[in-house]
Amino acid sequence: MEKAKRISRLGTENAFEVLAVVNRLVKEGRSIVSFCIGEPDFDTPAHVKQAGMEAIARNETHYGPSAGLISFREEIAAYISRTRGIAVDPEEVVVTPGAKPIIFHGILACVDEGDEVIYPNPGFPIYESMINFVGARPVPAALLERKGFSFDLDEFRRLITPRTKLIILNSPQNPTGGVLSRADLEAVAELAIRHDLWVISDEVYSRILYEGEFASIASLPGMKERTILIDGFSKTYAMTGWRLGYGVMNRDLARDIARLETNCESCTATFTQYAGLEALQGPQHASDRMVQEFKERRDRIVDGLNAIEGIRCLRPQGSFYVFPNVTEACRRLGFKDSKALQEYLLFEGSVAVLPRTSFGRKNDGETEEYIRLSYATSKEQIREGLRRIKEALERRA
Incomplete structure (x- = not known):
């Protein structure tokens, strides 16, 4: 039996596919710092x-x-x-x-x-x-x-x-x-x-x-x-x-x-x-505290990424994502694109991020490479994840 043709046009949310790999690696005993899922790590008030x-x-x-x-x-x-x-x-x-x-x-x-x-x-x-x-x-x-x-x-x-x-x-x-x-x-x-x-x-x-x-x-x-x-x-x-x-x-x-x-x-x-x-x-204190915590995490992750050779990162005004430019890191270290970098960081650096292509095909004329990190995770995890990214890239150099 044939399925409807429209099903072949249906995309997905790649963050969940990467999460499935992360969960498999964790089940195998690996320690993974995950920046891939856009979900607050706070409890519902x-x-x-x-x-x-x-x-x-x-x-x-x-x-x-x-x-x-x-x-x-x-x-x-x-x-x-x-x-x-x-x-x-x-x-x-x-x-x-x-x-x-x-x-x-x-x-x-x-x-x-x-x-x-x-x-x-x-x-x-x-x-x-x-x-x-x-x-x-x-x-x-x-x-x-x-x-x-x-x-x-x-x-x-x-x-x-x-x-x-x-x-x-x-x-x-x-x-x-x-x-x-x-x-x-x-x-x-x-x-x-x-x-x-x-x-x-x-x-x-x-x-x-x-x-x-x-x-x-x-x-x-x-x-x-x-x-x-x-x-x-x-x-x-x-x-x-x-x-x-x-x-x-x-x-x-x-x-x-x-x-x-x-x-x-x-x-x-x-x-x-x-x-x-x-x-x-009801009271909005819990949400306000969460946003303040996200702001502190944003500053920590942006400063940390900008301190890694080959990465530059704008300071975002909202949400809980950063989208650093990794073009220089890819070129200097021999990665074809951000997807190759993402896979290297996951399997060799034990850090989960998402590549640019998880968010649409490149635009005409687009030559830069990006990855996305969600900082909806603890400051300790951010610190450890940044350390692992830096070490993994230095090891590749």
Whole structure:
């Protein structure tokens, strides 16, 4: 029997593939310092866990509305209204099991086969995967180190064609840690309005910001109605396993996205939504402390990487990733590319990182090599991982 052709177009998230190798090596007795998974190494705040357990105890374990509990959507609407400076109605909110379904549903609802979708590259690999899966054409927009991992706006404008239907943005970014400026967002907004385009704005790292103020394209004039804003609880509240996210969009599209939820998952688990409600309404101290700890780790890992010959690393403004340039290290030590370096560091240095190609194929004309490290791990592990990287590269020299 033949499978559907679209399955061959489906990509993956390579971090989990590298993690599987790491777990195998650990099972074999190896000590591996892993920088590969983007998951906070903190526990879900106690009051949030308690709210989830209390919801289960009072039997909040049945079906809920496909769009999410109304009390939860009201709180999300109030939160987005407050943080993005726009008026949001609960009917414009759709709750999903994690933020990924909004990426998938948003592309399904807004993009036809043959349409073109502009997305950030390097970027979260699920963007390109979903674009390909629905039969659209992925159009990568290069994030450039020389611009702090933002776009060259002249190049970005040239990507738009009569087939363009959607632009995907992510800020703060995975994998680079870059943050799009308000000026960049204003330029993209002008293009979206002029060409009548949808925008998906992935803002799951919006609270993990170290300098400046977060800006959302949905806050700009004329953009709320054409933007699908994505946020969630995995990163800010260390709730990755709870699977809880949401999208904010115009009311008409929200009805369509909710119908996709009906067809796909029926609804998001009810008791997790009560935990999310408490996360938004309750004290924010645990999240604030986590972000402060991430900032200290960021400084430690950036300084450490920049002290290793052949590596240079920008200091990211947000998320919990660094994306160092390893071009010189690859050339000096004879590695074909960052994938070869990644494999060497894993098997010879006992350090797990991800190569540039885990986040999309190289852009036309791109010659530099990069790796991604997640610093969602302890300072002790960061110190030891940096020591191992330095020793492994010196041993190769």
